[in-house]
Structure formats: C-alpha cells, structure tokens
Amino acid sequence: MKNLVLGIDVGGTKVKLGIVDAKGCVLVRSSLSTKLYNRNKNDLIQAIFAHVRALLKDSQITLSQISGIGIGLPGAIDPFKGLVISLPNIPKWENVPLQRIFEKEFGKPVCIDNDAKMITLGEWKFGAGKGQDNLVCMTLGTGVGGGLILNGKLYRGAGFVAGEIGHMPINEKGHSCNCGGYGCFEGHVGNAQLLKKIARIFGDKNLSIPDVHALALKADKRALRFFEEVAIHIGNGLVAVVNLLNPPLIIIGGGVSSNYRFLFPTIHRVIQERAMKVQAKMVKIVHAKLGHDAGIFGARVLLAEGLGKHA
Amino acid sequence: MKNLVLGIDVGGTKVKLGIVDAKGCVLVRSSLSTKLYNRNKNDLIQAIFAHVRALLKDSQITLSQISGIGIGLPGAIDPFKGLVISLPNIPKWENVPLQRIFEKEFGKPVCIDNDAKMITLGEWKFGAGKGQDNLVCMTLGTGVGGGLILNGKLYRGAGFVAGEIGHMPINEKGHSCNCGGYGCFEGHVGNAQLLKKIARIFGDKNLSIPDVHALALKADKRALRFFEEVAIHIGNGLVAVVNLLNPPLIIIGGGVSSNYRFLFPTIHRVIQERAMKVQAKMVKIVHAKLGHDAGIFGARVLLAEGLGKHA
Numbered sequence: 001m002k003n004l005v006l007g008i009d010v011g012g013t014k015v016k017l018g019i020v021d022a023k024g025c026v027l028v029r030s031s032l033s034t035k036l037y038n039r040n041k042n043d044l045i046q047a048i049f050a051h052v053r054a055l056l057k058d059s060q061i062t063l064s065q066i067s068g069i070g071i072g073l074p075g076a077i078d079p080f081k082g083l084v085i086s087l088p089n090i091p092k093w094e095n096v097p098l099q100r101i102f103e104k105e106f107g108k109p110v111c112i113d114n115d116a117k118m119i120t121l122g123e124w125k126f127g128a129g130k131g132q133d134n135l136v137c138m139t140l141g142t143g144v145g146g147g148l149i150l151n152g153k154l155y156r157g158a159g160f161v162a163g164e165i166g167h168m169p170i171n172e173k174g175h176s177c178n179c180g181g182y183g184c185f186e187g188h189v190g191n192a193q194l195l196k197k198i199a200r201i202f203g204d205k206n207l208s209i210p211d212v213h214a215l216a217l218k219a220d221k222r223a224l225r226f227f228e229e230v231a232i233h234i235g236n237g238l239v240a241v242v243n244l245l246n247p248p249l250i251i252i253g254g255g256v257s258s259n260y261r262f263l264f265p266t267i268h269r270v271i272q273e274r275a276m277k278v279q280a281k282m283v284k285i286v287h288a289k290l291g292h293d294a295g296i297f298g299a300r301v302l303l304a305e306g307l308g309k310h311a
Numbered sequence: 312m313k314n315l316v317l318g319i320d321v322g323g324t325k326v327k328l329g330i331v332d333a334k335g336c337v338l339v340r341s342s343l344s345t346k347l348y349n350r351n352k353n354d355l356i357q358a359i360f361a362h363v364r365a366l367l368k369d370s371q372i373t374l375s376q377i378s379g380i381g382i383g384l385p386g387a388i389d390p391f392k393g394l395v396i397s398l399p400n401i402p403k404w405e406n407v408p409l410q411r412i413f414e415k416e417f418g419k420p421v422c423i424d425n426d427a428k429m430i431t432l433g434e435w436k437f438g439a440g441k442g443q444d445n446l447v448c449m450t451l452g453t454g455v456g457g458g459l460i461l462n463g464k465l466y467r468g469a470g471f472v473a474g475e476i477g478h479m480p481i482n483e484k485g486h487s488c489n490c491g492g493y494g495c496f497e498g499h500v501g502n503a504q505l506l507k508k509i510a511r512i513f514g515d516k517n518l519s520i521p522d523v524h525a526l527a528l529k530a531d532k533r534a535l536r537f538f539e540e541v542a543i544h545i546g547n548g549l550v551a552v553v554n555l556l557n558p559p560l561i562i563i564g565g566g567v568s569s570n571y572r573f574l575f576p577t578i579h580r581v582i583q584e585r586a587m588k589v590q591a592k593m594v595k596i597v598h599a600k601l602g603h604d605a606g607i608f609g610a611r612v613l614l615a616e617g618l619g620k621h622a
Contacts, residue, residue, distance in 0.1 A: 168555055172547045282470050
C-alpha cells in the first residue's frame with residue numbers, strides 16, 4: 001500500500017498519531033502523554049519522533065509508503081511558513097519551525113496547522129461535512145474551538161487565527177476570559193464553566209458531565225434542565241454565526257458534544273426562534289462523525305492543500 | 312469611450328443611477344424617489360427604464376458604449392438566477408426575475424445582488440479595501456448591513472444572505488428586532504435606536520444625529536457621551552466579527568459613519584481591549600471611501616464576476 005499519510009494531533013494532554021490511507025481509513029493509531037514532556041519542547045519532539053518510528057515498525061509500514069505528514073497543534077500556527085507561533089497550553093513553544101524539523105527528520109513533505117482547523121478539514125472531506133462548499137465546525141471541550149470552510153476552502157484569516165467561535169462575546173458584560181476579553185461564548189459553555197454549573201445545581205463538586213448525562217437518561221429534572229440551559233447558551237452563540245455566515249451546515253464535535261441527545265433539540269429550537277428566517281431554515285446542526293480521529297483525517301486534507309515549501 | 316457600466320442602486324427611499332468607466336470614475340449620475348412608485352413594482356421598473364434612457368440621452372452616451380448593467384437591491388437576492396427573492400422595505404417585490412426583465416429591455420448583460428454586497432464590492436475594488444483578500448464592510452444607517460470578502464472573493468453564504476452583521480445578537484437578552492430575533496446589534500446602533508437615545512438624553516424629540524454631531528464639535532458633554540456609548544456598542548458587536556473572521560480590515564460606511572471622528576477612536580479602543588490579541592493587533596478600522604457611489608462602483612465589480620446566464 002502506498003500514498004499513506006501520517007497524522008499527528010498534538011493536544012494539551014495527549015499526542016495522537018495515526019496513519020490514514022487514500023480511502024479514508026485509519027489503519028493504525030498510537031498516542032503519548034504530552035504532559036510527560038512538558039518541560040522541554042525538544043523532549044516532546046524527540047518523543048513524537050520515537051513514537052512515529054515505533055508505529056511504523058509495529059504496523060510493518062515503511063517510510064517509503066508514507067507520502068506526507070500532517071500535524072495539528074493547539075495554538076497559533078502559520079501553515080505557510082510551517083511555524084508554530086505559540087501554544088497557550090504547552091509552555092515554551094514559541095516560533096518553532098516545526099515543519100522544517102519534521103521534514104529534516106523524515107525527509108517527507110510536512111504540513112502543520114491549528115488543531116481545530118485540522119478537525120474541520122477532516123470532518124469536511126471524510127466526515128459530517130462531505131460535499132459541502134460552506135460549513136462551520138465547532139468543538140466543545142475544555143475550550144470552544146472552531147473552523148470555517150467558506151467558498152470551498154478552509155478560511156484561515158489574515159493572521160491564521162480565524163474561527164475562534166469560543167471567543168465571540170455573547171453578552172456585552174460578563175466574566176473575564178483567558179483570551180483577555182470578557183463575556184465570551186466559551187465562558188458559558190467551556191468544560192470548566194459546565195463543571196461549576198453542575199456543582200452549583202447538584203451541590204456536588206465531584207459530579208462529572210457523564211454523570212449528569214447518566215442522570216438525564218433517567219429523566220432527572222435537574223440534569224435535563226442543566227443540558228437545556230447549556231444548549232440555550234450554545235444556540236444563542238450560534239445565532240450570530242448563522243446570521244453572519246449563512247452556513248448550510250454546523251458540525252458540532254468535541255467531548256461535550258457527546259451529550260448531543262440532550263443538547264441538539266434545544267440548540268435547534270433556539271436557532272429557529274432567534275436567527276433570521278432564510279438562514280435558520282437552511283442550516284442543519286449535526287454531530288461530528290470522526291470523533292478523536294478527525295484531526296488525523298485532517299492531516300490528509302491539509303497535505304493535499306500543499307501549503308508551505310517542502311523538503 | 313467604451314466598456315462603461317451602468318450601476319443602479321435601489322434603496323427604500325431613492326434609486327440612484329450612475330455610469331462608471333473602466334478607470335473607476337463615475338461619469339454621470341441621476342436618481343428617482345422609490346416611494347413615488349411604491350404601489351406597483353412594474354411602475355418602479357418602468358420609471359427606472361425611463362431614467363436610464365434619460366441619463367444616457369443627457370450624457371450623450373449610447374447604449375453601445377455600455378457593456379453591462381449592475382443592480383443592487385435592499386433584500387434577499389439570488390445573483391445566480393438573477394432573482395429578487397424579497398425586499399422587506401419595498402412592498403410586493405417577491406420572486407421577481409429582475410435580471411431577465413432588464414436584459415430584455417436593454418439587450419445587455421445584467422447582474423443583480425444585495426445592496427450591502429454591492430457596496431462591499433465597490434469599496435473592495437475601488438475604495439477603502441483595494442488590494443485586500445479579506446475584509447469586512449459594515450454600513451451603519453437605518454439598518455446595519457454588511458458584506459464579507461473572504462479568500463479573495465465575495466462570500467454570499469448558502470442562501471446568498473451572509474453578512475448580516477446587524478443581526479448578530481450582542482446580548483442573550485434584549486429588545487425584539489424586525490428580523491424576528493432579539494438583542495440584535497442593529498437594535499443598539501440602527502438609526503431609530505439612536506434617535507430614541509438622543510431624545511432620552513437631550514429631552515428633545517426633534518434633535519437629529521447631525522445636530523448632536525454639531526454639539527459634539529462644540530465639546531458638548533452629553534453629545535460626546537452619546538457617541539462614546541454608541542461606539543462602545545459598535546465595538547462590542549465587532550469583537551465577535553474580529554475574533555471569528557480575523558480580518559485585516561473593517562470598512563465602516565453608511566450615514567451614521569460620517570460621525571467617525573467621534574466614533575472610531577472608541578470603537579478601536581474596545582476592539583483592542585476586548586478582542587483576542589493577534590486579531591486585535593492586525594485589524595484596521597477605516598471609514599468607507601466611496602460614500603453614496605459605492606453601490607454604483609460595485610455594479611462594475613459584480614459584472615466582472617459574470618454570474619448568471621446573460622442575454
């Protein structure tokens with residue numbers, strides 16, 4: 001088998017690796033803990049190198065079968081220069097020419113980009129967004145990330161940081177946010193906020209979101225109410241996106257989205273009630289299809305874009 | 312002179328006509344009152360026909376010198392089918408094949424689109440947005456309209472109604488809006504709201520925005536405070552656009568923007584304080600350059616796009 005792509009999804013807690021074939025199957029996967037190598041960026045890079053070689057060896061895939069490597073990272077990336085500008089949640093990563101470093105090691109074309117953009121690319125070509133020219137992808141997790149496919153292309157923005165749905169303010173006043181602003185969407189529906197809300201409603205600091213999901217399945221009123229309130233915030237945030245971009249499709253992924261059964265009907269209702277008629281009528285809200293693999297799939301799409309100068 | 316374009320900007324109160332040459336000069340202009348022909352759409356169309364012929368005659372330009380006609384209208388337009396879907400402020404305009412009607416009359420290629428999108432196209436190629444691949448254009452007036460140039464192209468959205476900046480909610484709660492939603496940006500900075508605000512602050516229902524501008528020039532504290540409060544709302548609304556789209560440029564036009572001297576410094580400050588650092592650092596906020604002619608210029612750009620099937 002030839003024309004395989006190696007995808008690497010660098011997260012704040014875990015680095016996921018996988019090899020995708022041309023048909024869009026992930027053949028093999030592995031992962032390592034980011035936190036173990038947090039003190040030194042070179043340690044993390046060397047650890048990823050070792051994991052790539054081990055993955056190839058274990059799966060009996062040779063480097064000659066790999067046509068390129070795509071890497072997603074949680075922060076500001078310049079995909080044209082192949083430069084990691086900064087990673088807010090992984091210390092000491094600033095202005096790292098990661099594309100060049102990987103090309104030197106493996107002698108293959110390498111592309112890098114922001115992780116939410118990689119997920120968006122993956123869902124667009126292999127997941128819930130197949131065949132669309134325009135879509136919005138949103139990830140609900142610790143943070144609220146996003147990516148935009150507009151006019152048949154990933155839209156990156158002037159500084160490659162477009163898509164920050166989580167930092168659209170949803171109120172003129174509100175709590176301050178990590179981003180330096182306040183009243184942000186993420187401040188209402190990010191994981192930390194949801195856990196605080198759960199602790200307040202149930203009076204139990206140890207209750208997790210899956211615990212509340214389990215309660216909702218048993219029709220617990222407080223749990224159902226919790227999800228409804230969260231969904232109203234999500235709907236309110238998305239109305240701005242729907243009216244501004246008139247997308248035919250919004251894909252919602254990320255850990256929190258696995259509660260979609262209790263979230264999506266209300267999100268849909270809020271958008272129908274509050275967004276402009278034409279926009280509301282045509283937008284579909286769907287759950288992401290690729291789960292944890294989305295970024296790995298995105299690597300394949302990113303490489304096909306052929307950004308940057310390759311070795 | 313050849314290769315002239317006739318631009319027609321249909322507004323709720325006035326229809327403006329102009330002829331633009333290839334260098335981007337408006338050679339001649341005329342206008343008519345929309346309201347005089349409000350009762351019947353065919354009356355308005357016939358009146359525009361007559362004004363086009365009079366404009367050509369008066370300026371000694373022959374139809375053979377005109378390479379095409381571009382028409383902007385205040386509502387939902389399908390530029391590919393050349394169809395006026397609906398015009399909220401001009402009664403009885405629904406599903407009007409305006410492109411075909413004009414092509415039949417003049418035997419020239421005709422393109423039609425939404426007026427805010429025409430202004431955006433005009434400012435992009437001939438005004439404040441020259442040379443940019445990405446920009447946001449916002450018009451402040453009776454309504455708050457908008458247009459998006461993304462990835463080097465006008466972004467229309469799935470139903471051709473993208474760009475509704477005025478109907479992005481800026482609060483989760485708020486007054487109901489004409490659009491069917493509530494808490495919209497337009498509800499804070501549209502003309503009607505500004506006049507109400509002026510009446511409240513000054514206790515005078517007859518005071519206009521230009522009157523308050525004149526007071527602000529004399530350093531009247533209430534007038535300065537009025538513009539500051541309006542600018543804070545505009546800034547808050549734009550933070551969402553800046554974080555989502557990471558544009559290098561936001562062009563602000565429309566009647567209210569002529570108070571830019573008292574609005575722009577505060578808009579700029581709010582964006583710097585509240586938007587994400589990379590986005591805030593790179594975005595420039597500028598005043599539109601083409602004034603009332605922007606839509607006429609836009610006709611030239613729209614025709615160059617070559618949408619729809621022409622006669």
